[in-house]
Amino acid sequence: MATLEQIQTRMKKLQVQAEKIIARRAQAALDQIRSLMIKHGLTTEDIESRAKARRERARGEANGAAKSAKTAKGAPKGKLPPKYLNPKTGETWSGHARPPAWIKDVKDRSKFLIAGAAHGAATVSKAAAKSGKVAKKVTAKKVAGKKSAAKKAKAVGAKKAAVKKTAKKTGRAKAAPVKKAAAKKVSAKKASAAPATAPVAASAAA
Structure with missing residues (x-):
């Protein structure tokens, strides 16, 4: 059975091999990118400006969505400002839909305005x-x-x-x-x- 030291040395060797493979693949990707840039006449500045514009666009969309969510939370849908007030209980009524009991049978509603x-x-x-x-x-x-x-x-x-x-x-x-x-x-x-x-x-x- 292998000891802990042997396992650790084996892990180090494997880590070195993994890093070599990653570096080899990254180099291949860089070579491919460089060849594409040369082929299409692009520079690193072009790539950076496009990436920056994309980041700003995504940030603006996120801010717009956050603002719309805030306005939606701040102004609830379907609620109208109160028009009538019951001075005894403090209840209010917008004047639309079904009237509450305290103003239902009142003929002159102007005193509750x-x-x-x-x-x-x-x-x-x-x-x-x-x-x-x-x-x-x-x-x-x-x-x-x-x-x-x-x-x-x-x-x-x-x-x-x-x-x-x-x-x-x-x-x-x-x-x-x-x-x-x-x-x-x-x-x-x-x-x-x-x-x-x-x-x-x-x-x-x-």
């Missing part, structure tokens, strides 16, 4: 009021336009009726002198015929 949310609601109500005023102005303008058009139509109709009445009156006024002249002629004829008949009646009586 948080300051910032109340300001936002006020701005929304102001915007709605403005839009309502604008809509009222537009409808008032439309109604006024319709009324003015109706008034114009009435005025035109009244003018036409007045023109017709004046035409009728002028026609009647023109016809009246003609009738009067005809009546005068008839009366003149009657007057001229009356003296001629009177002597005839007198002679007949004698």
Whole structure:
């Protein structure tokens, strides 16, 4: 059976042989790399710059992934800022989804609004009021336009009726002198015929 010293000397010999084999393989790899560099016109600076760029790219990708992970942790998904607050218990509600029991049956929820949310609601109500005023102005303008058009139509109709009445009156006024002249002629004829008949009646009586 071999002693410990013999085993250790054998291990040293084996280690030397392994180092020689490793050095031989490394030299072969270096020779191969050198021949490839000469073949493609590359230098050690080219290799170093490309390796540096690759390292920086990998570092940037790692930093970007870490930042995105931090932002994802810092801003939880699906949570909305609170809009209503229960002053007794301190519970909050965002105003979306199903309302909690403390505000479920409340008709006027404005008293539970948080300051910032109340300001936002006020701005929304102001915007709605403005839009309502604008809509009222537009409808008032439309109604006024319709009324003015109706008034114009009435005025035109009244003018036409007045023109017709004046035409009728002028026609009647023109016809009246003609009738009067005809009546005068008839009366003149009657007057001229009356003296001629009177002597005839007198002679007949004698």
